[in-house]
Amino acid sequence: MYSSSCIRQVLCEPRLLVALKSGQATLSLSRSSCIRWHPRILVAVKGNGLDSNSGISSAGYVSFKAKRSFFLSREAIAHFCTTGKAVKHVRTLASLAADQETLPKAEIPIETSVSEEEVKPVVLPSNETSEKLLQIRHTCAHVMAMAVQKLYPDAQVTIGPWIERGFYYDFDMKEPLAEKDLKKIKKEMDKIIGRNLPLRREEVSREEAARRIKEINEPYKLEILDGIKSEPITIYHIGEEWWDLCAGPHVERTGQIPRRAVELETVAGAYWRGDEKRPMLQRIYGTAWETEEQLKAYQVLKEEAKRRDHRRLGQDLNLFSLQEDAGGGLVFWHPKGAMVRHIIEDYWKKVHLQRGYDLLYTPHVAKLDLWKTSGHYDFYRENMYDHMEVEDELYQLRPMNCPFHIQIYKDSLRSYRELPMRVAELGTVYRFERSGALHGLFRVRGFTQDDGHIFCLPDQIREEIINVLDLTEELLSTFGFKSYEVNLSTKPEKSVGGDEIWEQATTALREALEEKGWEYSIDEGGGAFYGPKIDIKIEDAIGRKWQCSTVQVDFNLPQRFNLVYVDTDSERKQPIMIHRAILGSIERFFGILVENYAGDFPLWLAPTQVRLIPVTDTQVPYCKDVVAKLKAADIRAEVVFGERLSKLIRNAETQKIPVMAVVGAKEVESGTLTVRTRRGGELGNITVDQIVDKIKAAVASRGLL
Numbered sequence: 091m092y093s094s095s096c097i098r099q100v101l102c103e104p105r106l107l108v109a110l111k112s113g114q115a116t117l118s119l120s121r122s123s124c125i126r127w128h129p130r131i132l133v134a135v136k137g138n139g140l141d142s143n144s145g146i147s148s149a150g151y152v153s154f155k156a157k158r159s160f161f162l163s164r165e166a167i168a169h170f171c172t173t174g175k176a177v178k179h180v181r182t183l184a185s186l187a188a189d190q191e192t193l194p195k196a197e198i199p200i201e202t203s204v205s206e207e208e209v210k211p212v213v214l215p216s217n218e219t220s221e222k223l224l225q226i227r228h229t230c231a232h233v234m235a236m237a238v239q240k241l242y243p244d245a246q247v248t249i250g251p252w253i254e255r256g257f258y259y260d261f262d263m264k265e266p267l268a269e270k271d272l273k274k275i276k277k278e279m280d281k282i283i284g285r286n287l288p289l290r291r292e293e294v295s296r297e298e299a300a301r302r303i304k305e306i307n308e309p310y311k312l313e314i315l316d317g318i319k320s321e322p323i324t325i326y327h328i329g330e331e332w333w334d335l336c337a338g339p340h341v342e343r344t345g346q347i348p349r350r351a352v353e354l355e356t357v358a359g360a361y362w363r364g365d366e367k368r369p370m371l372q373r374i375y376g377t378a379w380e381t382e383e384q385l386k387a388y389q390v391l392k393e394e395a396k397r398r399d400h401r402r403l404g405q406d407l408n409l410f411s412l413q414e415d416a417g418g419g420l421v422f423w424h425p426k427g428a429m430v431r432h433i434i435e436d437y438w439k440k441v442h443l444q445r446g447y448d449l450l451y452t453p454h455v456a457k458l459d460l461w462k463t464s465g466h467y468d469f470y471r472e473n474m475y476d477h478m479e480v481e482d483e484l485y486q487l488r489p490m491n492c493p494f495h496i497q498i499y500k501d502s503l504r505s506y507r508e509l510p511m512r513v514a515e516l517g518t519v520y521r522f523e524r525s526g527a528l529h530g531l532f533r534v535r536g537f538t539q540d541d542g543h544i545f546c547l548p549d550q551i552r553e554e555i556i557n558v559l560d561l562t563e564e565l566l567s568t569f570g571f572k573s574y575e576v577n578l579s580t581k582p583e584k585s586v587g588g589d590e591i592w593e594q595a596t597t598a599l600r601e602a603l604e605e606k607g608w609e610y611s612i613d614e615g616g617g618a619f620y621g622p623k624i625d626i627k628i629e630d631a632i633g634r635k636w637q638c639s640t641v642q643v644d645f646n647l648p649q650r651f652n653l654v655y656v657d658t659d660s661e662r663k664q665p666i667m668i669h670r671a672i673l674g675s676i677e678r679f680f681g682i683l684v685e686n687y688a689g690d691f692p693l694w695l696a697p698t699q700v701r702l703i704p705v706t707d708t709q710v711p712y713c714k715d716v717v718a719k720l721k722a723a724d725i726r727a728e729v730v731f732g733e734r735l736s737k738l739i740r741n742a743e744t745q746k747i748p749v750m751a752v753v754g755a756k757e758v759e760s761g762t763l764t765v766r767t768r769r770g771g772e773l774g775n776i777t778v779d780q781i782v783d784k785i786k787a788a789v790a791s792r793g794l795l
Contacts (some may be wrong), residue, residue, distance in 0.1 A: 098739040109627055116702055124744045135478065144657040200374040214384055214391070214633075217252060223380055226347055230279075230341045230378045233258045234349065236304040236332040237278035238374070247334065248310040248362060248371060255388070256377030256553065260540070262285050262310065262361055267372050272354040275374070286345030287329035291321040291338060298333065310362070311335055339445060340624070348383040353389075364524060370735070396631050400684040401530040407689050407745060409697075410531070410680075419535035426697035429726065431680060431693055435516055438565070438673070442514045445561050447542060450515040452494035458484035463650055464493045473521045491517040491541040492669065496651050508548035509665060510554055516676065517541050531681035538676040544668040545653070548591065551666055552598035555624075555641060559606050565672050566628055569639075569683060569794065570692075573629040576608050579616035586620055587645030592736050595643040595666070596622045620646030638679070642669040690746045690768070695791045700727040700781075701747045702763070703738045705754040707731065712758045716778055723782045743768075749795065 102784045119555040193670035216443060217224045231250035234257070239245050242263055250259030261267075288695075294302075296315065302325075303311045314335055315323065326336040328344065354376045362368040379385045409427030412420065423431060439449060458477050461467040466474065466489060488494065497514050504511065518538045527533050546555050566572070579598055581592045599622055603610050619624055627635040647653075653661040661705045673679040682689075693699060702713040702718055713729040720727035730738055734754070742750045752762040757775070765773040765781055773784070788795040 098628065105601070108198045119514060131494070134298055160645065175224055175584050214387055215380065217254070220380065223254055223378075225256045225339050225341045226351075227378045228336075228338070229344065229347060230376060231257040231259050232289075232326065232328060232332070232334060232336070232340070233279050233282050233344060234275065234374060234376060234436045235334065236282060236328055237275050238263075239332070240276060241278055244310055246310055249314065250334070256375065258354070258373050259377045260373045262362075262369060262371050265544065267357045267374070267491060272357065272374070276352070276354045279347050279354075282328070283344045283347045283349045285329070288333075288338045288343050290327040292325045292327060292333075293339075296321065296323055297690065299323040299325065302333075303335075310593055347378070348381060351379040351385045353377050353385060355669070356477065359526075361526060364526070366524065366526070367519065391632060391634075395685070398632070398685040399530075400681040400690045403684050404530070404681075404691040406431040409684070412530070412534075417535070418525050419523055419533070421531060421534055421536070427680070429697040430691065430695055431676060432682075433568075434673075434676065434680070434683075435477075437568070438501075438516070441561065441565060445512075447512040447514040450495065450498060450513050450517075450617065452498075452515060452517060454492065454518060454520075455485045455486075455487055456493070459488045460493050460497075461486050461489075464490070464496075465650060466490060466493075475520055475522055487520040488517075489519055490522050491515055491519060491539060492647060493651075494541045495541070496647060496653065496667075499653060500651065504545070504665075506547060506655050506657050510544050510550050511656060512542065512544050514540070514542035519579075532676040534675075534677055540671055540673045540676065540679075542670045542672075544649075544670070545655075546668065548594055551595055551668070552601055554668060555599055555602035556605055558641050558668070558672075559602055559608075559624075562626065562641075562670075562672050564608075566639070568688060569695075571630070574608065575587065575627040575629070576603065576610035577613050577625045577627075577634055578603060578610050579613040579618075579623050579625065581617055581622065582615045582619060584619055585617070586649065591645060591666075592622065595645075599624055599641070600774060618642060618644075620644045624681040628682075630682065631688075636682050638674050638682070639672045640670065640674075642665075644669055663743050681791050689726070691748075692792065693769075693785065694792045696726070696746075698726050698728055698745075698746045698747055699789075700725060700749040700751070701742050702727065702729040703735065703750065703752050704729065709753045709755070709758050713753050716753075718733060719778055719781065723783050723786065725782065747782070751781075767795050 098173065101728055109239050122330050142609060196498055214224050217227070228251075231252065235247045235250055236645075238259070238261055239247065242261075243267060244264055246262040248260040248262065250257065264601045280648075296318075299315055300312065303315060311334070314759065315438060318714070323335065324337055325333050326338060327333040334576070356375045357372045358375065360371050360373040362371055377385070377388060404427070408426055409430070411422045412418070413422050413472055416422070442449065455478075459754075461474070468484075470489060474489045475487050477486045479485075494517070495515070498513065499511065516538050518536060523533055523535050528535070528574050542558075544558075567572075577595075580596055585592065603624065623640060623642040624635065625641035628638045648664050648667050653667070655665050657663050683695075691697070702716060704710050704713050710729065710731055713731075717727045717729050730741070733741075739752065746768065748769070749765060749767050751765045753763065757763055760775070762775050762777050763781055764775050767773060773781075787793075
């Protein structure tokens with residue numbers, strides 16, 4: 091017997107659900123229905139036995155709610171569970187995954203013979219959670235390099251690490267590779283895997299390693315060898331035919347690689363050592379998993395991620411652009427994107443003021459001496475732009491906001507009574523990124539950081555960290571992120587500050603996390619040299635994790651800038667400084683939001699909330715009057731006309747407008763609107779005042795309409 095919550099869990103598995111969150115298609119069980127089929131849904135539904143020959147009527151399988159979602163009836167759930175077809179053709183459903191909130195709850199339990207294991211979704215492991223997976227991926231990189239050198243004897247290998255979703259290897263080759271060559275390389279890899287060759291670790295002296303490298307004429311390996319500081323030098327052999335400098339780990343034999351769980355994906359260019367002055371290499375990316383089922387699940391995720399790519403959606407929805415003529419990595423916010431950003435920032439400021447922060451605005455440049463005092467010039471110079479000369483003095487574009495907030499703290503002598511002092515700023519910073527590293531809104535050269543700094547007493551650290559975590563949870567959950575991965579990083583070998591203050595700060599961070607009830611992992615020795623920290627990754631709608639929030643205790647900058655406060659004994663003491671960024675950068679967070687919602691922003695965030703579409707030009711004046719009333723009520727509305735009605739409606743759908751009203755003569759005569767929403771479907775014929783009330787209520791609750 092399954093409870094209703096169990097049934098919802100089965101139904102809400104993204105690869106099984108088909109709720110039309112994007113509004114791109116509608117659904118019916120019958121081809122002859124007036125409602126359109128999406129081809130992939132047709133394949134998936136029929137592949138799962140849900141057709142007219144199944145013996146149950148179409149109404150028993152599928153229900154509709156205004157083109158937004160469909161849910162399975164109780165009979166259909168039972169059919170899924172008892173036939174064992176619940177996971178068949180799931181790859182066809184990738185781009186139509188839904189939010190759980192769009193599905194109705196089953197009203198009564200349903201008896202089935204299926205076990206929980208049979209309906210459990212595929213959970214993709216990571217390199218951190220599976221040593222086996224890491225070994226497979228690392229060995230795949232070596233097998234791929236061996237295959238390439240067998241097929242292209244003149245190819246020279248460089249580096250080939252595992253990465254988050256697979257592996258890559260860089261090659262210096264005379265012959266340019268194309269995507270079509272990947273099939274040939276994969277076939278050669280399969281041969282090597284099929285031979286079940288052993289992998290053998292060997293320790294050699296630095297001199298012996300250099301001798302062997304020169305013997306096979308691999309100059310890149312010599313450079314890699316020079317960069318290895320530890321002894322002895324380790325080499326991994328595949329059989330007796332191929333070897334590379336490597337620290338491991340690897341599987342014991344190539345036959346332990348599941349060849350059907352390996353795929354070569356793309357070919358790309360990459361400069362050696364990331365330096366555009368060095369040779370351009372050819373990089374082959376691949377993915378590898380423990381099972382073929384995991385690979386298929388990854389392919390589903392990959393397809394869905396492609397559909398949600400913020401770079402494409404940013405262009406399709408006219409949110410932002412990156413103008414190469416103006417310079418790489420510089421974001422131009424278009425009116426619609428700027429409106430969403432304004433809403434985000436306005437909410438951010440409101441919440442911070444409620445939480446006891448003072449808002450700041452600080453300059454974008456400062457004297458170079460400030461960055462020397464902070465240490466950024468010494469330790470972060472490669473990420474900073476060249477300084478500029480102004481009236482015989484050197485100025486620097488800011489890469490960080492911290493020194494500016496410190497200057498405000500130092501503007502007057504502080505008493506212990508003034509602490510904690512909380513300040514926050516949406517401050518734009520500028521950091522050098524190589525052109526090859528730029529990526530949409532995720533890696534840019536100028537971005538706005540949601541920086542906050544807290545200056546407090548040592549015994550206030552715990553309470554302030556709890557407050558920051560509460561604020562983090564409030565902000566992130568408002569934008570739909572409620573699942574986190576949390577890491578606490580502790581004192582590294584090289585650090586500033588005494589053991590006592592490190593222990594006090596680390597304990598405060600740990601106790602704050604425990605009071606929140608958040609699960610967390612400890613990264614021993616992974617803290618910054620200036621203090622321990624908490625890093626928070628958020629999970630988006632399709633299960634990807636994004637580094638977002640960070641909370642860092644700093645013993646370094648207060649010391650460098652000689653920060654003091656006057657304590658109860660009138661003595662001057664050094665305060666504790668806490669850095670915290672919750673959204674990270676506004677640009678990157680906006681990109682994450684776009685991908686999380688697939689561009690389909692909730693009503694309160696949507697740049698245009700209401701679009702009126704007149705049937706003919708005769709209704710345009712009425713529509714303009716209605717739009718004026720909506721705008722007076724702080725509702726973002728517009729009227730669009732001048733093209734065929736069907737095209738105007740289709741454009742509203744593809745542009746993901748939350749509320750649409752087609753206005754004809756009947757609406758003008760009655761002074762009403764016939765309203766249709768993306769989430770709730772047809773609202774029928776209602777007055778302007780009624781739609782205003784409904785929208786304002788939905789926006790206030792950040793709910794659906």
